[in-house]
Amino acid sequence: MADPVLQICDLAYQWSGRSAFSVAVADLTIAKGESVLLLGESGSGKSTLLSLICGTILPDTGTVSIAGTNISAMGGGARDRFRAEQIGVIFQQFNLLPFGSVADNILLPLRFAPKRRKRAGDAADAATNLCSALGLPAGTMDAKATALSVGQQQRVAVARALIGHPPLIIADEPTSALDADSQAAFLDLLFAQMASHDTSLLMVSHDPRLGERFDRVIRMEDVAQIERATA
Numbered sequence: 001m002a003d004p005v006l007q008i009c010d011l012a013y014q015w016s017g018r019s020a021f022s023v024a025v026a027d028l029t030i031a032k033g034e035s036v037l038l039l040g041e042s043g044s045g046k047s048t049l050l051s052l053i054c055g056t057i058l059p060d061t062g063t064v065s066i067a068g069t070n071i072s073a074m075g076g077g078a079r080d081r082f083r084a085e086q087i088g089v090i091f092q093q094f095n096l097l098p099f100g101s102v103a104d105n106i107l108l109p110l111r112f113a114p115k116r117r118k119r120a121g122d123a124a125d126a127a128t129n130l131c132s133a134l135g136l137p138a139g140t141m142d143a144k145a146t147a148l149s150v151g152q153q154q155r156v157a158v159a160r161a162l163i164g165h166p167p168l169i170i171a172d173e174p175t176s177a178l179d180a181d182s183q184a185a186f187l188d189l190l191f192a193q194m195a196s197h198d199t200s201l202l203m204v205s206h207d208p209r210l211g212e213r214f215d216r217v218i219r220m221e222d223v224a225q226i227e228r229a230t231a
């Protein structure tokens, strides 16, 4: 069998500080092409887990492997480059560059990821094609990203995550600001784009109703042990 896109083994991590929070995940695997919804209450450590998967924070013990490579053993610079190559991230607040154009924002991850840039082919064409597939009006490429509506900014964030076909998309509550119809439309667009490249998705949400759209639903309390120690 091909390497899973994500494999977590015996992970433990603790935030330090006044209200120390720790999370432990014995085993979590996501297969190539699989879509997984991660549900959990506010404060249950979902964003912490996503940061560990992206390698923006490192586990105290255990390993996180992306496409067969243990990122926990990499140095910071190598880990940043590996993340840019392998993972497309959609943040809750989109995190678009405020002064950048739509094109600048979509092309951003390719700047740090030569293999991903190669996979994208002609990068400007790829960005334009993604915009049109995601329903952004022609001519928005030169607009300032933050001048767009929230729904349009969300599409820009999706295009930025998808460009160059990273094998794993990580999305942290990308639909929390949307009504039910817009949520469904958003997922339609995302899944349609992912299907053509066997892309895997790990998406965090509070909303169990989204579960039917995913191959698998996991709950934070089933995959992770968490502890809070207030000093």
Ligand SMILES: Nc1ncnc2c1ncn2[C@@H]1O[C@H](COP(=O)(O)OP(=O)(O)OP(=O)(O)O)[C@@H](O)[C@H]1O
Pocket (backbone or CB within 6 Å): 015, 016, 017, 019, 020, 021, 040, 041, 042, 043, 044, 045, 046, 047, 048, 049
């Ligand atoms: N940067 C940080 N520094 C110190 N502690 C942190 C930090 N980020 C998170 N924590 C701790 O981790 C706990 C879990 O936070 P986290 O954001 O991972 O939960 P969540 O499930 O994503 O919550 P929400 O659904 O509200 O976004 C927090 O209550 C806090 O104690």
